[in-house]
Each structure stands twice: as structure tokens, then as C-alpha cells.
Amino acid sequence: MPSSHEAPLRRLILPLLALAVLVAVVAWLMSRHVVRFRLGPGEELVGCAGADGFAVCESDGLWRLYDAAARSSDDGVALPTGVLGRPAIGPDGGAFALADGGLLHTAPAHAGGLTRLLIPAQDLPQGARLLGLADGSQPVLAATAADGTRELLVVPGAFAADGDGPRLLHLHDTQGPARLSGDAGEADVVCSPAGAAVALLTPLGWEAWSWDAGGRVRRALAEGCDRKGALFTPDARSLIVPGKVDGLWMLSLADGRMSLMAEGNFGLSARVPASSAFRDRGEHVRLVAPQWSRDGWLQIYQTHVFGGGRWGFGISFTHHYGVALSADGRFIAYCQAQFDEHGQELFVEDLLVVDFEESEATVHVGSRRGGLAHQGPLFVGPGASLVYLADGDVQRIELLPPGSGGEDS
Secondary structure (H helix, E strand, O other): OOOOOHHHHHHHHHHHHHHHHHHHHHHHHHHOEEEEEEEEOOOOEEOOOOOOOOOEEEEEEEEEEOOOOOHHHHOOEEOOOOOOOOOOOOOOOOEEEEEOOOEEEEHHHHHHOOOOEEEHHHHHOOOOOEEEEEEOOEEEEEOOOOOOEEEEEEEEOOOOOOOOOOEEEEEEEEEEEEOOOOOHHHEEEEEEEOOOEEEEEEEEEEEEEOOOOOOOOOEEEEEEOOOOOOOEEEOOOEEEEEEEOOOOEEEHHHOOOOEEEOOOOOOOOOOOOOOOOOEOOOOHHHEEEEEEOOOOOEEEEEEEEEOOEEEEOOOOOOOOOOOEEEOOOOOEEEEOOOOOOOOOOOEEEEEEEEOOOOOHHHHHHHEEEEEEEOOOOOOOOOOEEEEEEEOOOOEEEEOOOOOOOOOOO
């Protein structure tokens, strides 16, 4: 029989143990920064920054379209089989794709995911391939010309409701057509997400083509600026290009004039994919992208597009690259790794996220084999939803406010 002193002691210990367990659970929850969803296998990832949609290639020609709320592969919509190349995601989260049947559009997953045939295969030019989207909804195609070269054309009214359906606009002027070089790759063509414009790298330099609703086409040339890495400004009025010798320059699409934007470079590497993003709006807009430092490291810099101010996001003796920004500019995701730019060895990269509104909010979200293209990271939707591929697995991360808790699922 317990003594008269043991019962009160037991009554005291049990609440203390319960309190200790509660404190441990709360501490564990407070330390969690993400909720993780695994969506299944994936080989490549395509999307549009901030759009409520992204597509994942599960195997050759088989793609699945998701939205920013997806929690499993069951939440995805299968695109038609036999997709040629990669689909392109519009700002609404829908997907344009070329397949054996022709040019297709699949509605966003949250809108039902129905597929519509825009242009049947027999009405497309020979060898047509989808390069991307201009102005968010105008497919840009490359097709084989009579002389065997590849020329560019666009579909200005992809959702035309008239009886004739969408029309094809060939990009050409009095000097000739917009033509890709024989060895042109995906980095040699850039579509403007915010305007009717596309740029391609030619032996003479970057060539920017723009068009209006009436089909009038204009060409501008950044003569001598023949290095990769160009991108359009968010207002689609200019093309940012690497200079002939140094610095970042802007080519005006309206009059073809060149002006110095800022010092710096595009940080292109043979080991990791190129990346860039824009933060803020209007005259305060900043280009966020990796650049080569004087010490030979890829570091992330923020550069004012109008005004020339430039400063490093973080400096260290490791490479930082793979930039992605959330739609509201609050979160930045990037990759970090150490590798020899001139080497061939495999390396592992870490994926990190920083909350600009918190002083100590750098979150490590995962690791994977480094240097692979079309793997993300990519922010989708208006909030803090991040998607990426890690060694063949599709991951979606929901970033949580500090102290809100969260756990893997």
C-alpha cells in the first residue's frame, strides 16, 4: 500500500510530465516552417512565375497540369498524349501545347482542365514547334521554311471566336523574316510575358521583334551584343542585353536605341541553368539575378532597372543561383552549391528560401543533384507556394509564417 507521501507526489509528477510534453510539442511545431506535399514522379517542370498553374513531365510526351493548391497527383490534369517539346503556361494557369493533333490549349486544373483544339495539325506550317508565349496568350512558333531554315511566327488571337479561327502571323519586314540560326537552342529565344514581343540571338546581335493587333511588325537590333542571357523588362518596352564589352544595356523596342542600364553581368554558367526575376513595380522595379563576382562566385544581386543601383543579396564562398520570387516579392528561393565551373564532377545543391519581411527566416527546404535544367524552384499562385523537382520527385512547399507550425504530409 502506498504511503501517505507518495499519492501527493504522484499527483504532482503527472501534471509536470504532461506540461513537459506540451512544451516539447509546441517547440517542435514552432520550429516547422513548411508544409510539404509530394505530387509524384516528374522529369521536367515548366511554369510561369506567379501563375496558378504548372506542368510536370512524367515521361516522354506525357505531361500533367497542376494548380497551386495541388496536394497529390490526383489533383493534376493529364495533358493530351504525344506533346511535342514542352508546353507553355499562361498567367491564368492554363497550358498551350503542340501535339500530333495540332496546337492545343488546356484550361487550368481548377477550371476543369478541358482541352480545346486551336489550330489543327494540317493548318500548321511544316515542322512547327512551340517556343513559348508572348503577352501571356500568344503562342510563338518556329517552322521550317522553304530553304530549310527555321522562321518565327505567332498566333496573335489564339482564342479567336470568328469562323476563320486563329490566324498565323509570320514575323518579317522589308529586310526579311525572323530566322533562327541552325544551331539555336532554347536560350537563344526569349518571349516577353507582358507584351507582344520576342527576341532571338543572331550573328549580328540580339534581335527584338514586336507586333500590334493589326499585324504590323517592328524589328530592333542590339548590334554586336551577341552573348546569351537577354530578357525583356516587365513593361515589355525594352530588351535587357549584355553589352558588347561590359555592363547591362537596354534596347528600346520603339526606336531601337541602346542605353546603359547598370554595371554587372548575367552570371551565365556552363554548370547550372540561367535564372532571373523582377521585384517591385514601375520606376522601382529591380532585376534579381545571379552575377559573377570578382572572386569567381555566382552571387545574387538586385539591380534597379531604372536608376542603376546595384547591391548583393548575399556574399559567400559558395555559388548562389536558381532565383525565383513569389508574386508579391516577399519570398526569394534559390540554390546553393560548391562546384568547379570548368569541372565535370557531380555535385549536390541545397534549396533555400528567404523571407524579406523577417530578419532571421532563411529556410532550407531540400537538397538534390545539382545543375539540372527545368527542375525549378518556381513560385506558383499569388501566395507562398513553391514547387521544384528533387531527384525525380515533384515537391510542393507551402511556406508558413514564423511560429505557425506545420509538418510534412
